[in-house]
Amino acid sequence: MKYLLELSYLGEKYCGFQVQDNAETVQGALCRAGRALFGVDCLVTGCSRTDSGVHAIQYFATISHDGGADIPPDKLPRAINTFLPADISVHAAENVDDEFSVRRAVFGKEYMYLVHNAQTGDPFLAGRAYEYARVLDVDLMNAAAEKIKGRHDFACFMAAGSDISDTARTINDIRVERDGENVMIFVSADGFLYNMVRIIAGTLIEVSEGKITPDSIPNIINSKNRANAGRTAPACGLYLKRVFINKNYATH
Amino acid sequence: MKYLLELSYLGEKYCGFQVQDNAETVQGALCRAGRALFGVDCLVTGCSRTDSGVHAIQYFATISHDGGADIPPDKLPRAINTFLPADISVHAAENVDDEFSVRRAVFGKEYMYLVHNAQTGDPFLAGRAYEYARVLDVDLMNAAAEKIKGRHDFACFMAAGSDISDTARTINDIRVERDGENVMIFVSADGFLYNMVRIIAGTLIEVSEGKITPDSIPNIINSKNRANAGRTAPACGLYLKRVFINKNYATH
Numbered sequence: 001m002k003y004l005l006e007l008s009y010l011g012e013k014y015c016g017f018q019v020q021d022n023a024e025t026v027q028g029a030l031c032r033a034g035r036a037l038f039g040v041d042c043l044v045t046g047c048s049r050t051d052s053g054v055h056a057i058q059y060f061a062t063i064s065h066d067g068g069a070d071i072p073p074d075k076l077p078r079a080i081n082t083f084l085p086a087d088i089s090v091h092a093a094e095n096v097d098d099e100f101s102v103r104r105a106v107f108g109k110e111y112m113y114l115v116h117n118a119q120t121g122d123p124f125l126a127g128r129a130y131e132y133a134r135v136l137d138v139d140l141m142n143a144a145a146e147k148i149k150g151r152h153d154f155a156c157f158m159a160a161g162s163d164i165s166d167t168a169r170t171i172n173d174i175r176v177e178r179d180g181e182n183v184m185i186f187v188s189a190d191g192f193l194y195n196m197v198r199i200i201a202g203t204l205i206e207v208s209e210g211k212i213t214p215d216s217i218p219n220i221i222n223s224k225n226r227a228n229a230g231r232t233a234p235a236c237g238l239y240l241k242r243v244f245i246n247k248n249y250a251t252h
Numbered sequence: 253m254k255y256l257l258e259l260s261y262l263g264e265k266y267c268g269f270q271v272q273d274n275a276e277t278v279q280g281a282l283c284r285a286g287r288a289l290f291g292v293d294c295l296v297t298g299c300s301r302t303d304s305g306v307h308a309i310q311y312f313a314t315i316s317h318d319g320g321a322d323i324p325p326d327k328l329p330r331a332i333n334t335f336l337p338a339d340i341s342v343h344a345a346e347n348v349d350d351e352f353s354v355r356r357a358v359f360g361k362e363y364m365y366l367v368h369n370a371q372t373g374d375p376f377l378a379g380r381a382y383e384y385a386r387v388l389d390v391d392l393m394n395a396a397a398e399k400i401k402g403r404h405d406f407a408c409f410m411a412a413g414s415d416i417s418d419t420a421r422t423i424n425d426i427r428v429e430r431d432g433e434n435v436m437i438f439v440s441a442d443g444f445l446y447n448m449v450r451i452i453a454g455t456l457i458e459v460s461e462g463k464i465t466p467d468s469i470p471n472i473i474n475s476k477n478r479a480n481a482g483r484t485a486p487a488c489g490l491y492l493k494r495v496f497i498n499k500n501y502a503t504h
Contacts, residue, residue, distance in 0.1 A: 010375040055376075077372050086378035091371075119343075120329050123262040124307075126338035128376075 002064035003073060004096045004247065005030075005080075010087040011055040012127040012236070017046045026050075026088060030061060033083035038068030047102045047243055048109065051195070053235035055128070057112075058242050062102045100249070108172070108244035110188040113201040114237045118181040129182070130201075130237035136183050137208045141176040144207040145185075147217035148200065149174050155224035157203070159195035159232065167193055167224070176204065186241070195232055203230030254316035255328060256348045256499065257282075262339040263307040264379040264488070269298045278302075278340060282313060285335035290320030299354045299495055300361065303447070305487035307380070309364075310494050314354045352501070360424070360496035362440040365453040366489045370433040381434070382453075382489035388435050389460045393428040396459040397437075399469035400452065401426050407476035409455070411447035411484065419445055419476075428456065438493070447484055455482030 015023035019031070027044050034042030047060040071079055076093035084090070116122050116129040117136050125131075148171055155167040173188040185201050203220070206212045212220070212230060220228045267275035271283070279296050286294030299312040323331055328345035336342070368374050368381040369388050377383075400423055407419040425440040437453050455472070458464045464472070464482060472480045 008375050010378065057376075081372055086373055087375045089373040089375050120333055121338055121341040123260050123339045123341050124309075124380075126262065 001068070001070065002062055002096050002098050002100065003076060003093045004100065004102065005061050005063060005076075005090050006092040007056070007059050007061065007088065007090045009056050009059065009089070010128075011050060011053050013087060015052040016054065017048070017050045017056075017059075026056075027061075029084060029088055030063065033080050034063050034065065036083040037071065037080050038065045040065050040068035042068070045102055047106050047245065048240060050240055051235050051238070053127070054238045054240065056240040059240060060102050060106070060243050060245055062096065062100065064098070094247075096247070102245070105245050105247065105249035106243055107246060108188065108190045109192065109240060110173075110186060110242040110244075111192070111197040112239040112241045113185040113187070113197055113233060114239065115183040115185070115201075115205070115233075116181055117178075117183045122181070127236050130234050132205065134209070136178075136205065138176050138178045138183060140214065141185075141204040141208050144204055144212070144214035144217050145174045145176055147214060148221070152221050153224055154193055154196060154221065156220050156226055156229045157196045157199045158193035158226060159199065160226060162194040164193060169193065169196075174200070188242075198233045198235065198238060199226070199229050199231075201233035201237065205233065206230035253320070253322065254314055254348050254350050254352065255325060255345045256352065256354065257313050257315060257328075257332075257342050258344040259308070259311050259313065259340065259342045261308050261311065261341070262380075263302060263305050265339060267304045268306065269300070269302045269308075269311075278308075279313075281336060281340055282315060285332050286315050286317065288335040289323065289332050290317045292317050292320035294320070297354055299358050299497065300492060302492055303487050303490070305379070306490045306492065308492040311492060312354050312358070312495050312497055314348065314352065316350070346499075348499070354497070357497050357499065357501035358495055359498060360440065360442045361444065361492060362425075362438060362494040362496075363444070363449040364491045364493045365437040365439070365449055365485060366491065367435040367437070367453075367457070367485075368433055369430075369435045374433070379488050382486050384457065386461070388430075388457065390428050390430045390435060392466065393437075393456040393460050396456055396464070396466040396469050397426045397428055399466060400473070404473050405476055406445055406448060406473065408472050408478055408481045409448045409451045410445035410478060411451065412478060414446040416445060421445065421448075426452070440494075450485045450487065450490060451478070451481050451483075453485035453489065457485065458482035 017026045019027045030044045042065045045062045073093040077090045114129040116125045151170040153168045171189045269278045271279045282296045294317045297314045325345040329342040366381040368377045403422040405420045423441045
């Protein structure tokens with residue numbers, strides 16, 4: 001039996017989604033909760049590998065088991081939540097075909113990068129935002145963001161060590177908004193390279209700092225050289241906000 | 253030298269404001285940070301005793317020392333924050349007379365009680381809201397809140413074990429608001445009794461549950477009997493939101 005779960009989690013205490021040896025992960029917590037609930041080992045697959053410390057406002061995962069307890073999907077969220085820590089919560093569940101692949105069903109994602117832009121830190125955002133004191137120039141950042149929009153080879157925004165060969169992606173929307181002391185960078189794309197949003201966030205912050213001009217963005221993209229982009233902003237400010245998923249998508 | 257500090261803190265990891273033996277408190281953290289910054293022992297006094305797990309969006313405290321480093325007030329927040337954990341942050345500081353008493357200078361406070369009202373928990377509100385699944389009837393709660401407003405003897409909303417004799421207080425404003433899955437109870441008064449907001453929140457929730465009617469509120473207040481009011485809502489949902497302070501107030 002296979003279920004598609006919609007969940008959210010605070011990434012602060014987790015070494016990302018994917019199971020690792022000797023480190024607590026969201027997948028590990030879901031596997032343990034699944035075993036406690038269904039009484040048998042479960043297979044958990046996530047829609048995206050989030051890094052250590054990254055949060056998910058919306059996330060999809062499948063959980064499947066052979067011969068475990070038969071829990072109706074509408075009862076599953078509250079049932080599995082009793083076995084999950086409070087910083088992970090399943091909100092909805094439905095049965096899917098055994099062939100359903102959550103990774104292949106995803107056709108786009110939206111991330112939010114949150115900066116708390118003030119002279120003094122916000123205790124309520126500790127581990128949940130990048131604390132940055134110098135006043136960010138949102139207009140200038142948006143002028144640069146405008147030049148990132150569209151389909152490009154984004155190798156310049158990919159962290160070293162990634163073995164992906166096709167680095168072309170389509171950014172459908174990218175914008176910077178201020179709400180009081182909070183500055184949010186929203187990036188929506190059909191797919192993301194390793195550390196892409198954090199490098200874009202760091203680049204836009206360097207635009208505000210005057211280190212990079214909006215007009216130089218096309219050259220940075222064309223260079224396909226990571227060294228020409230800005231720094232990688234810290235993981236704690238990154239939120240997976242929306243996952244665009246085709247629930248009728250099967251593997252074949 | 254004496255400073256008035258404006259600060260905020262996430263109460264999740266603290267046993268309240270006031271120093272206790274063998275328990276971490278906000279006052280304890282401020283004393284240690286003051287010692288590290290000024291190089292001498294400091295005296296820290298808070299505007300209010302918050303309970304274990306209660307948060308403060310706005311809080312005032314004084315910190316004073318004899319013969320320690322002379323730090324200009326405008327430099328003090330960022331300087332002392334380097335010695336404070338990220339869940340406590342000082343936002344402003346000013347010099348005050350040695351006679352200034354932060355407790356006596358306070359003439360009112362506003363608290364917010366936050367309920368996350370949904371079938372499944374919000375990981376981003378773990379330790380920061382009361383998770384309550386049954387749909388709250390905000391209109392009915394407001395009808396009851398209307399009858400709490402004004403000057404009354406609020407002994408019915410005071411936890412046992414308090415040795416206060418004058419239990420009359422003036423509630424200037426009390427209202428319940430819904431923002432999506434979040435229900436917020438705001439209570440503004442000239443002073444508060446022990447656990448008063450948490451008992452009011454629990455009473456309004458019992459009004460929503462049909463256990464207490466809005467029309468019975470005057471009788472509950474007149475009874476002056478804690479047993480007639482509702483339960484005490486958990487500390488994690490309580491926020492000290494605003495402190496009304498007269499900065500020109502001295503002790504004599």
